[in-house]
Amino acid sequence: MMIDFDKSGGLVPAIAQDADTGDVLMLAWMNREAYEETLRTGRACYFSRSRGRLWRKGEESGNVQEVRGVYVDCDADTILLKVHQIGGAACHEGYRSCFFRRVEGEGLQVVGERVFDPAKVYKK
Amino acid sequence: MMIDFDKSGGLVPAIAQDADTGDVLMLAWMNREAYEETLRTGRACYFSRSRGRLWRKGEESGNVQEVRGVYVDCDADTILLKVHQIGGAACHEGYRSCFFRRVEGEGLQVVGERVFDPAKVYKK
Numbered sequence: 611m612m613i614d615f616d617k618s619g620g621l622v623p624a625i626a627q628d629a630d631t632g633d634v635l636m637l638a639w640m641n642r643e644a645y646e647e648t649l650r651t652g653r654a655c656y657f658s659r660s661r662g663r664l665w666r667k668g669e670e671s672g673n674v675q676e677v678r679g680v681y682v683d684c685d686a687d688t689i690l691l692k693v694h695q696i697g698g699a700a701c702h703e704g705y706r707s708c709f710f711r712r713v714e715g716e717g718l719q720v721v722g723e724r725v726f727d728p729a730k731v732y733k734k
Numbered sequence: 735m736m737i738d739f740d741k742s743g744g745l746v747p748a749i750a751q752d753a754d755t756g757d758v759l760m761l762a763w764m765n766r767e768a769y770e771e772t773l774r775t776g777r778a779c780y781f782s783r784s785r786g787r788l789w790r791k792g793e794e795s796g797n798v799q800e801v802r803g804v805y806v807d808c809d810a811d812t813i814l815l816k817v818h819q820i821g822g823a824a825c826h827e828g829y830r831s832c833f834f835r836r837v838e839g840e841g842l843q844v845v846g847e848r849v850f851d852p853a854k855v856y857k858k
Contacts, residue, residue, distance in 0.1 A: 612842055623747045623761055632756025637747055637812045649837065681833040682842060684825050688761040690833040701808050709805040709814045713773065718736055718806060 614686045615642050621657060622687050626667075626700060628707075629678040629692040635700035636708040638665070640689060652677050654691055671731050673697035699725035738810045739766050745781060746811050750791075750824060752831075753802040753816040759824035760832040762789070764813060776801050778815055795855050797821035823849035 615622060620642070626635045638656035640648070644664055647655040654675035658665035668674030675693035682689060701708040701722075710722025739746060744766070750759045762780035764772070768788055771779040778799035782789035792798030799817035806813060825832040825846075834846025 612837065625749055625758060625761065627758055634749060634751055634758060634814055637749065637807065680837040681845075682835050682837060683761065683832040684827050684829075684834070685832075688832075690758055703808050705808075708807040708809075708812075710808070711806050713736065713804040713806060721805075 612682060612686065613642070613645060613689065615645075617687050621659070622689060624654075624656060624689040624691060626654060626675055626691045626693050626695075629694055633707050634709055635675075635693070635695060635706070638667070645689065648677060648691070649680065654693060668696065671697065671702070673699060673731075675700070697726070702728060704728045704731070736806060736810065737766070737769060737813065739769075741811050745783070746813060748778075748780060748813040748815060750778060750799055750815045750817050750819075753818055757831050758833055759799075759817070759819060759830070762791070769813065772801060772815070773804065778817060792820065795821065795826070797823060797855075799824070821850070826852060828852045828855070 621639045623637055624640045625637050628635055639659055641657045644655045644657045654667045654677055656665045674696050677691055677693055679692040699706050704724045704726040705722040706725055707722055711718040712721045745763045747761055748764045749761050752759055763783055765781045768779045768781045778791045778801055780789045798820050801815055801817055803816040823830050828848045828850040829846040830849055831846055835842040836845045
C-alpha cells in the first residue's frame with residue numbers, strides 16, 4: 611500500500627493545492643476509501659470527521675476539485691493533491707482558499723479574496 | 735485563542751509552503767508551545783509525534799525555515815506557514831519538498847529534485 615493509513619488511525623491529512631496558481635486551498639482528511647475514490651474518479655473525495663462519512667468535495671456547492679496530480683510525502687502519511695477548483699473557491703465561506711486569514715500581531719487579518727456569498731450557495 | 739488546539743487533542747497540522755516558489759514543502763504538527771515559539775522566533779518549530787517533543791526544524795541539519803507569514807484556515811484548526819527554507823531542502827531525504835513522489839498508476843514516481851545527500855548531512 612502506498613499510503614500508511616494505519617499509523618494515524620485510518621485518516622491522513624490531504625492538502626489541496628491549486629494546480630495553476632500554487633495557492634494552498636485547504637486541508638482535509640482521507641481514509642482509504644476516500645483516497646481510492648479520488649484516484650478512481652479524478653475528483654477529490656475526503657472523509658469528513660465531523661459528519662463521519664465520505665465527503666465528495668462540491669457535492670452540495672457544485673465546487674468540485676478536478677485532480678491534476680496526487681503526491682505522497684516521504685513518510686507516506688500525508689497526501690498532496692494538485693487540483694483545478696471549479697467555481698474558483700475552495701472554502702465554504704466563499705474564499706478561494708480556506709487560509710484567507712493571516713496572523714498579524716495578536717489578531718487575524720482577512721487577506722483572502724471572496725469569490726461567492728455562502729448564503730447564496732448553501733441553501734438552508 | 736486563534737488556533738483550536740483542543741479539538742484535535744492538542745496537535746494541529748501545519749503546512750510549510752515555500753514563500754517564493756509556492757511549492758508545498760512538508761506537513762508537520764504543532765502544539766500550542768510550538769506555535770507560540772514559531773511566532774516568537776520567526777523560525778518554524780513543530781511538535782514531533784515520533785519523538786514526543788518540540789522539533790525545531792533544522793536543529794540537526796541547519797536547514798531552518800524562516801517564517802514569512804502565518805495563516806489560519808476557516809476552522810482554525812490548520813496552520814499554513816510561508817517560509818524561506820535555508821539550504822533549499824525541507825525533506826530529510828534531501829529533496830526540496832517532502833512531496834517528491836507522484837502517484838502514477840499502481841506505483842510512485844520520484845519527481846522531486848534532490849538537493850543534498852542525507853548521509854552527508856545527518857551524521858551517525
